[in-house]
Amino acid sequence: MALIETQNINKIYSLGDVEVNALKNVSLSIEKGEFIAIMGPSGSGKSTFMNVLGCLDKPTSGIYLLEGIDVARMNRDELAAIRNKKLGFVFQGFNLLSRTSAMENVELPMLYDGLPAGERKEKVMAALAVVGLAGREDHHPNQLSGGQQQRVAIARALVNNAPIILADEPTGNLDTKTSIEIMELFVRLNGESHITIILVTHEKDIAEFSRRRIFFRDGVVVSDELSGKT
Amino acid sequence: MINIPATIRISLRALRVNKMRSALTMLGIIIGVSAVITMLAVGTGARQRIGEQMASIGSNLLMVLPGSTTSGGVRMGAGTQPTLSTGDAEAIQKECLSVMYVAxxxxxxxxxxxxxxxxxxxxxxxxxxxxxxxxxxxxxxxxxxxxxxxxxxxxxxxxxxxxxxxxxxxxxxxxxxxxxxxxxxxxxxxxxxxxxxxxxxxxxxxxxxxxxxxxxxxxxxxxxxxRIIMVKAKSADDLASAEKEITELLRQRHHIGQKQDDDFTVRNLTQMMQAAEQSTKVMTLLLGAIASVSLLVGGIGIMNIMLVSVTERTREIGIRMAIGAKTWDIRLQFIVEALTLSMIGGVVGIIIGISSSEVVSMLFGWPTVISPVSIFLSFGFSGFVGIFFGFYPAYKASLLDPIEALRYE
Incomplete structure (x- = not known):
């Protein structure tokens, strides 16, 4: 059974009288442990697809099976629970809570999951250690560099042991050197912990880190290729 | 399932992050609650003093004053003409059944x-x-x-x-x-x-x-x-009949014709005191009502700040939703924030209210009485204000679309 399977997903936005068909019959299958880059020009539907995969948006039609469960018809709160347990998000703008320590930022998903305090602290420390930020748990985002902030965000995505990390242009706000470091972290997480990583990017050299590249254009998957790299 | 302790922790954290704004929001409630407490304390104190004074002048009292209230069309003050005598007093004691003592x-x-x-x-x-x-x-x-x-x-x-x-x-x-x-x-x-x-x-x-x-x-x-005849009626219910009996008796004794005005005045002291007490009661209610308006305004202040806060923190709400906050997690967070603000404001307001009523009684010499009821009332009301005015902003926050919220700058 595939980790993620989409069948004929359509997403139609109504902007006044005009209907925009952002996704047209997208059918994809993603296995556990894959490292995928989703590429395409802006307006190609790649972000819409990420939002659907991330259970932040519902497809207008079609089936989305996550671990065999159809999540396309779930309500808001059920989707929130799925996001909490199955998905980790990494954003271009980091999206950390400002004026809140790294520790508290990473702790957040577990607060919504209702874990006891002792367990939360233990897991936060472990996650921060994995991303190489051990000892920085009391730093606030404005005391951290861009790369470090993104690492905190990755720790937050990891902390609930989600099998999937969705990264939307994770290196968009970072310089080349830091971008490579972040991408190497993703590669390591993918290799060591078998976390499925799906990232959206328009940079070819970032996409090089992945093993499978999916191109979108005008809401349609135009190519889906495995790279030679393993 | 909603995790209440976690929600409270999240709310308190959010309040701590915005200390200045939290303090300013509380100010409205602080002023409202302390105003309610002080006003009620002043009003209750005034009422209690009047009650004590009523007891001190004696109960069920009537006062008979000489002199006509009206004489040939000219209204005269009571007590202007000496018309009462010890004989009148003795007659009242003897003849009037509703009267207990006459002096x-x-x-x-x-x-x-x-x-x-x-x-x-x-x-x-x-x-x-x-x-x-x-x-x-x-x-x-x-x-x-x-x-x-x-x-x-x-x-x-x-x-x-x-x-x-x-x-x-x-x-x-x-x-x-x-x-x-x-x-x-x-x-x-x-x-x-x-x-x-x-x-x-x-x-x-x-x-x-x-x-x-x-x-x-x-x-x-x-x-x-x-100069005066003081009369004590047998009971509060006998005051009216005593007044009537005295009037009839004295008219007869003073040979006052049917169309002539009385050459004396009977005053019901107890009734006057009760009227005074009644008016302080009304004053207390009025003061309390005015103070409650300021508490209401404080509540609207909370709603205002919470609405601003929701808009300002749209992105934060988006992040929380993305990582798994459910509808009620978000709602409770904002309700608990509003409730915390109003409750802390309530406690501080009670302290300030108590001290300011002390100051009032010291500066102006007014007696003030802080009733536990007024404390419970204003504390409960400020809690209610927090929930009531916190709900709409919380509801608004919970309806945000996570994608839109995450994109919000």
Whole structure:
């Protein structure tokens, strides 16, 4: 059974009288442990697809099976629970809570999951250690560099042991050197912990880190290729 | 399932992050709650003082004043013409069934001398009944005897203030004092009573038999003239009938024709006091109501800040939703934030309210009473305000679309 399977997903936005068909019959299958880059020009539907995969948006039609469960018809709160347990998000703008320590930022998903305090602290420390930020748990985002902030965000995505990390242009706000470091972290997480990583990017050299590249254009998957790299 | 302790922790964290804004939001509630407490304290204090004063002048009292209220179309003040006599007082005592005690009063101001001390005070010529009428016990000595009343003996009872001013530490019983140079033997001392509703010191007085006052101290326009007749009705329910009986009796005794106006006035003191008490009650309610408006405004302030806060924190809400916050997680967060603000504001407001009522009673000498009810009421109300005005912003926040919220700059 595939980790993620989409069948004929359509997403139609109504902007006044005009209907925009952002996704047209997208059918994809993603296995556990894959490292995928989703590429395409802006307006190609790649972000819409990420939002659907991330259970932040519902497809207008079609089936989305996550671990065999159809999540396309779930309500808001059920989707929130799925996001909490199955998905980790990494954003271009980091999206950390400002004026809140790294520790508290990473702790957040577990607060919504209702874990006891002792367990939360233990897991936060472990996650921060994995991303190489051990000892920085009391730093606030404005005391951290861009790369470090993104690492905190990755720790937050990891902390609930989600099998999937969705990264939307994770290196968009970072310089080349830091971008490579972040991408190497993703590669390591993918290799060591078998976390499925799906990232959206328009940079070819970032996409090089992945093993499978999916191109979108005008809401349609135009190519889906495995790279030679393993 | 919603995790309440976690939600509370999240809310408290959010409040801590915005200390200044949290403090300013609380200010509205603080002012509202302290205003409610202070106003109610002042109002309740005033009411309690009037109640005490009512008890101090005696209960179920009627006062008969001489003089016409209207005379040939010209309205005259009560007490302007001497028309009452000891005979009237005796007749009231004898004839009126609703009346318990009657005490005629002929009073004036005179200098009282003891040794080398002197004191100017009100001299009240009256009968022993006065003590019953005024519910006024003696702290020492004895009242006038019937024999002393009949023979216009030169005996007197002293109020506590007079005792303090003339005698210092000496026991006044049996001592001779001079009133208008007439020597009087002190036979008793009146218990201390304090101020009357008008703020006069009731203890600054000397009681002498009415007969003595008429014959030896104050001149009278006709024999047996008195200035006032104090009447104690049998009960509060008898006040109205006593008033009617007295009016009928005195009209008859004074030979007043059907179309003529009374040459006396009967005043219901107890009713006047009750009216005064009633008006303070209304005042208390009014003050409380005005103060509640400020509490309401404080609540609207909370809603205002919470709405601004929701807009300002749209992105934060988006992040929270993305990582798994459910509808009620978000709602509770904002409700708990509003509730915390209003409850802390309530507690601080109670403290400030209590201290400011202390300050009011110190500065203006007004008695203030802080009732536990007003504390519970304003605390409960501020909690209610927090939930009520926190709900709409919380509801608004929970309806945000996570994608839109995450994109919000």
């Amino acid at each position: 005629p009063v002929l009073s004036g101001v005179a200098q009282v001398i003891y040794g080398n001390q002197n004191w100017s005070t009100g001299i009240t010529g009256t009968t022993t009944n006065m003590l019953q009428v005024r519910d006024w016990p003696l702290s020492a000595g004895r009242p006038f005897t019937d024999e002393e009343m009949r023979s216009a003996s030169k005996v007197c009872l002293l109020g506590q203030t007079v005792v303090d001013n003339l005698f210092g530490g000496i026991n006044p019983i049996g001592q001779i004092i001079r009133i208008k140079n007439v020597p009087f033997t002190v036979v008793g001392v009146l218990d201390a009573k304090g101020q009357d509703p008008g703020g006069h010191d009731q203890d600054d007085t000397v009681y002498v038999p009415v007969t003595t006052a008429q014959k030896k101290l104050f001149g009278t326009a006709f024999p047996g003239m008195v």
